[in-house]
């Protein structure tokens with residue numbers, strides 16, 4: 001088992017937010033965590049990456065990655081794992097990219113933080129990764145500021161950085177939410193293609209049950225910090241047990257009528 005999260009409780013300050021969350025993830029598999037805003041989805045994946053905000057802390061449970069409980073990691077051990085073995089693509093790619101630095105400078109620095117390569121090598125490798133994300137004219141992109149690119153392009157840059165080290169686990173926090181439906185589908189497709197090639201496992205956090213059903217082997221439904229239902233995409237979309245899950249499915253028109261169609265297509 002690549003990742004095993006058991007009985008995780010998380011608080012912000014004195015307030016318990018996430019209760020008794022468990023999940024198991026094998027290499028190459030995809031789990032989607034869905035649920036309404038504030039249900040605790042992002043908090044769970046931030047805990048897995050060891051990047052809860054200051055006041056956030058795990059109060060109970062284990063996060064075992066590759067046989068080791070990450071919660072016992074020293075700061076140095078976390079640094080080695082996060083950004084390389086476990087990476088995160090953020091909601092708005094903008095939040096990952098510095099708005100006042102060119103993409104190329106950021107990408108090259110990111111690479112050189114983790115591996116000892118020359119600037120030129122890092123540059124060439126970054127270009128190759130942008131090509132894998134189907135970005136046209138990667139040299140021009142490297143020479144651009146984030147605000148000079150479209151949302152879809154920034155998103156692809158974020159995914160390219162997140163995938164650069166062929167992480168064992170990619171944590172994707174609504175990686176497509178800022179994009180229109182067609183671009184969403186393309187970016188998801190590209191991200192999954194690279195993950196399949198590299199054997200990367202994914203945990204994706206999303207409001208979009210269409211995206212979840214299309215991508216995921218397992219869907220976990222969260223509400224108020226609790227897991228209320230879980231199952232295969234087929235089970236959740238075609239045979240939901242909980243009223244809450246049914247409500248999320250009923251919201252499908254709001255997500256473009258995609259859930260069923262996309263699942264059938266997938």
Ligand SMILES: Nc1ncnc2c1ncn2[C@@H]1O[C@H](COP(=O)(O)OP(=O)(O)OP(=O)(O)O)[C@@H](O)[C@H]1O
Pocket residue numbers: 012017035036037038039040041042043044053055056
């Ligand atoms: N830094 C923080 N300090 C205090 N409370 C927080 C903090 N971040 C999140 N929370 C609270 O934790 C709860 C869960 O938030 P979280 O962001 O994990 O939910 P989410 O399901 O990912 O929501 P969304 O879909 O809107 O991103 C919310 O009630 C939120 O107000």
